[in-house]
Amino acid sequence: MKLRFRVLPGRAALVIMALLCVVVTIPGTARADNPIVQTIYTADPAPLVHNGRVYLYTGHDEDGSTYFTMKEWRVWSSADLVNWTDHGSPMSVATFSWASADAWAGQAVERNGKFYWYVPVKDRASGQMAIGVGVSDSPTGPFRDAIGRPLVRNGEIDPTVFIDDNGQAYLYWGNPNLWYVRLNADMISYSGSPTQIPLTTAGFGTRTGNASRPTLYEEGPWVYKRNGLYYNVFAAKCCSEFIGYSTAPGPTGPWTYRGTVMPTQGSSFTNHPGVIDFNGGSYFFYHNGALPGGGGYTRSVAVEKFAYNADGTIPTINMTTTGAPQVGTLNPFVRQEAETIAWESGVETEPAGEGGMNIGWIENGDYVKVKGVAFGSGARSFSARVASASSGGRIELRLDGANGTLVGTCTVPGTGGWQTWTTVTCPVNGATGTHDLYFRYAGGSGYLFNVNWWQFTS
Ligand SMILES: [Ca+2]
Ligand SMILES: [Ca+2]
Structure with a gap:
């Protein structure tokens, strides 16, 4: 639903963005999970x-x-x-x-x-x-x-x-x-x-x-x-x-x-x-x-x-914005793909040079929500695989909302290319129990960086 401008020269991109860009404003809390x-x-x-x-x-x-x-x-x-x-x-x-x-x-x-x-x-x-x-x-x-x-x-x-x-x-x-x-x-x-x-x-x-x-x-x-x-x-x-x-x-x-x-x-x-x-x-x-x-x-x-009725018939099902309940929780202590998303605002995906997909087109204020993340007794650090052809930015780790409790901030440097990958690590404090995790991206103007995957340590 979002258009790709990065390949265009700067001024043309700005003009086309002004003409075509659809700004989607979505509340940061209690966000629905439909559509998928x-x-x-x-x-x-x-x-x-x-x-x-x-x-x-x-x-x-x-x-x-x-x-x-x-x-x-x-x-x-x-x-x-x-x-x-x-x-x-x-x-x-x-x-x-x-x-x-x-x-x-x-x-x-x-x-x-x-x-x-x-x-x-x-x-x-x-x-x-x-x-x-x-x-x-x-x-x-x-x-x-x-x-x-x-x-x-x-x-x-x-x-x-x-x-x-x-x-x-x-x-x-x-x-x-x-x-x-x-x-x-x-x-x-x-x-x-x-x-x-x-x-x-x-x-x-x-x-x-x-x-x-x-x-x-x-x-x-x-x-x-x-x-x-x-x-x-x-x-x-x-x-x-x-x-x-x-x-x-x-x-x-x-x-x-x-x-x-x-x-x-x-x-x-x-x-x-x-x-x-x-x-x-x-x-x-x-x-x-x-x-x-x-x-x-x-x-x-x-x-x-x-749930099927006892005789095997199907009940009438209505469309909701809530969607299905989560089956279990998500484990943050194994590698998770950045393109694993419950809800997002402002990001897109593309094939990653390292294989699989990465997220990109990240601008200041964009976010990704991952639902039901089980931190257990606590996370100590966070690592992310990142790339940036610009000067990078920051990944803010927030709980239960795009403006929720900040439990860590990782600085992403420029790496010289959108597919030139490095791993950044930062400390985490206060992430215990199970929460919706929001990656809120911050930085200057334009596209900040791409993310391939992420992982916490306990
Ligand atoms: Ca964006
Ligand atoms: Ca990936």
């Missing part, structure tokens, strides 16, 4: 639980977009559902040599140690939307085109992937229709032909006033199985959409419409579901237009915790 990402616009959440973390696959709405202008996908991860690590963009339209545009709503799944990411993208030759599949050895990529061509192409979008208990995998997708195909065990080919799921009103509810779409099913299916029951949660009606769902005794139906999961809310005319169980809780991911400048083409992914 504030550094860019995100859309079409697809969460995946793997090895005790939630990996969140999203699209990326370009700043100022007036259509679904989407060039790349993004990956985030979290162990606690409030502090999210930015893993950058490990797959884009350019990953698929046959594709020309439209990095739209996909889903990733793990099988036999490989990660398969199914995405809709425009096939250049036909001009039709098609489903591509990326593959990686890591949930954070990088992903490569698994087959060098569309896996399936029928002009429809929004793949969801599901592996049944017996190992049979299914790919579902479609707008305006709903299709499935049985994937082979290699996950990059299929058996039989794409088959349409009958869109009956019993299966998918009744829409009035649209003769060509008699049911509520619109797009964005999310299919999974829980306690023997198959669920298809989908974007319903249009426009604006709400989230509805159907259930079935088997992976191919027959489906029965079960009602509303999330009403039409949140200043985006689309929505997209993603449902997981994690650490004993159930979580519903969706998107809205909640960030400044947000709307139908500048969306943001958010999450709510919910």
Whole structure:
């Protein structure tokens, strides 16, 4: 949501900043945790639980977009559902040599140690939307085109992937229709032909006033199985959409419409579901237009915790700015990435020359909040990996607010480059127990420094 000026010459940058810069003022205390990402616009959440973390696959709405202008996908991860690590963009339209545009709503799944990411993208030759599949050895990529061509192409979008208990995998997708195909065990080919799921009103509810779409099913299916029951949660009606769902005794139906999961809310005319169980809780991911400048083409992914009813039905879930409660706490005594963020103001991320991502575009008064940091009996010192092509600045360590109790200040020097890294260390006093930790950045004018990672000692 913030524009990159650093590559521009100084005067041009100042003029453009004056014209375009959106100042976002956010209170420093009691800050909400939805939407999940504030550094860019995100859309079409697809969460995946793997090895005790939630990996969140999203699209990326370009700043100022007036259509679904989407060039790349993004990956985030979290162990606690409030502090999210930015893993950058490990797959884009350019990953698929046959594709020309439209990095739209996909889903990733793990099988036999490989990660398969199914995405809709425009096939250049036909001009039709098609489903591509990326593959990686890591949930954070990088992903490569698994087959060098569309896996399936029928002009429809929004793949969801599901592996049944017996190992049979299914790919579902479609707008305006709903299709499935049985994937082979290699996950990059299929058996039989794409088959349409009958869109009956019993299966998918009744829409009035649209003769060509008699049911509520619109797009964005999310299919999974829980306690023997198959669920298809989908974007319903249009426009604006709400989230509805159907259930079935088997992976191919027959489906029965079960009602509303999330009403039409949140200043985006689309929505997209993603449902997981994690650490004993159930979580519903969706998107809205909640960030400044947000709307139908500048969306943001958010999450709510919910509990299934005893009969397996899903309660109605409302959008909140509070988000899900934190699972556990964050350990400050191991290396934490600077791009692990619960909430921020004024910073952005970029690939770091040392690997991973770093935060940058830091100016005086910007801050990053990390939630629920367990200092225990106390922290003695703080170290941060920093770089600065300017004269640097200061990292103020504050508790429970951007203007909260100051427990340490680290001075960051100029290092001669934005990717010329050094480690700075400073003493810490008064950081005990569990607190929200705010890094408040201070210094002169312009960009101060970048941060790659940080760590306290006890
Ligand atoms: Ca900034
Ligand atoms: Ca980093």
